[in-house]
Amino acid sequence: MPTINGSASSHGLQGIHRGMQMLRKDAQEIADASISHSRDPAQPVPDDTKKAEFERPLVGLIEDNQQVSASAKVIQAESEMLGTLLDDMA
Numbered sequence: 001m002p003t004i005n006g007s008a009s010s011h012g013l014q015g016i017h018r019g020m021q022m023l024r025k026d027a028q029e030i031a032d033a034s035i036s037h038s039r040d041p042a043q044p045v046p047d048d049t050k051k052a053e054f055e056r057p058l059v060g061l062i063e064d065n066q067q068v069s070a071s072a073k074v075i076q077a078e079s080e081m082l083g084t085l086l087d088d089m090a
Contacts, residue, residue, distance in 0.1 A: 008078035015071030019064045026060035033057075 033053040 009075050012071045012074035012078070015074065016068050019067030019071060022067070023061060023064040026057040026064060029057040029060075030054060 033050075
């Protein structure tokens with residue numbers, strides 16, 4: 001039987017940390033793309049290029065949000081289980 005190292009809350013916190021790091025990265029990509037398009041309005045950027053530059057980080061923001069939410073639920077579930085165990089022991 002495989003063993004699991006660490007508590008659920010530590011894994012949940014790692015997941016939240018990773019999700020927040022990726023969220024910052026994706027937000028920065030969106031900001032960078034916005035700035036690069038506004039620098040030289042005399043040279044318009046094709047719509048397909050704009051779409052491609054924004055599409056991946058926007059999808060990433062949704063994925064990052066799901067990562068953080070799922071990790072928070074792991075921590076919440078562990079907390080509820082520990083509460084139930086303590087109530088049963090009392």
